Amino acid sequence: GAGVSQSPRYKVAKRGQDVALRCDPISGHVSLFWYQQALGQGPEFLTYFQNEAQLDKSGLPSDRFFAERPEGSVSTLKIQRTQQEDSAVYLCASSLSGYGYTFGSGTRLTVV
Amino acid sequence: RKEVEQDPGPFNVPEGATVAFNCTYSNSASQSFFWYRQDCRKEPKLLMSVYSSGNEDGRFTAQLNRASQYISLLIRDSKLSDSATYLCVVNPGGSQGNLIFGKGTKLSVKP
Numbered sequence: 096g097a098g099v100s101q102s103p104r105y106k107v108a109k110r111g112q113d114v115a116l117r118c119d120p121i122s123g124h125v126s127l128f129w130y131q132q133a134l135g136q137g138p139e140f141l142t143y144f145q146n147e148a149q150l151d152k153s154g155l156p157s158d159r160f161f162a163e164r165p166e167g168s169v170s171t172l173k174i175q176r177t178q179q180e181d182s183a184v185y186l187c188a189s190s191l192s193g194y195g196y197t198f199g200s201g202t203r204l205t206v207v
Numbered sequence: 208r209k210e211v212e213q214d215p216g217p218f219n220v221p222e223g224a225t226v227a228f229n230c231t232y233s234n235s236a237s238q239s240f241f242w243y244r245q246d247c248r249k250e251p252k253l254l255m256s257v258y259s260s261g262n263e264d265g266r267f268t269a270q271l272n273r274a275s276q277y278i279s280l281l282i283r284d285s286k287l288s289d290s291a292t293y294l295c296v297v298n299p300g301g302s303q304g305n306l307i308f309g310k311g312t313k314l315s316v317k318p
Binding site for chain 2: 130139140143151195196199200201
């Protein structure tokens with residue numbers, strides 16, 4: 096596609112519910128990143144894929160967070176047993192060469 | 208200490224003013240540096256890369272001081288459309304590494 100596509104745009108989850116956030120990167124982009132942006136903060140790194148390999152998951156805040164990119168294109172970020180502190184915008188970015196990251200519009204998650 | 212620190216502002220300036228933002232980073236081995244712009248409820252977008260020699264793009268000038276681990280952005284002749292949050296961004300690990308973002312500096316340009 097022309098840009099990075101994320102869905103859903105908005106998600107309201109009850110505390111304890113599992114959620115799955117989808118990222119469809121720019122076609123052919125090798126690198127894919129997930130970031131979490133809390134209100135009034137800059138984006139915080141969560142995890143990074145190069146093709147289907149998850150090379151860095153050091154930013155995932157707990158074992159409730161899990162990301163996958165099984166065929167090296169679309170990626171899913173899953174959050175189990177959501178907590179209120181998980182409320183944030185989840186941003187996905189892709190890159191062809193490691194420079195020129197393009198971000199998606201994000202998924203705004205609200206846990207109530 | 209946070210890896211990338213910047214003054215959150217807000218900076219409220221009149222149209223036509225010159226405004227400067229500063230940023231410091233903690234990892235002296237950091238490889239590349241950027242300024243991103245983020246409009247309210249939108250995704251971050253690359254404004255410009257930052258080089259040691261300094262670089263200019265129209266009304267925007269970015270500077271990097273590796274010895275002081277300091278990055279700056281200067282905006283001349285501010286426009287209403289410059290109102291946004293400016294994020295200082297560092298790539299600590301070369302071309303394939305993740306980006307480290309500052310909290311952002313909010314700029315509001317008033318008529």
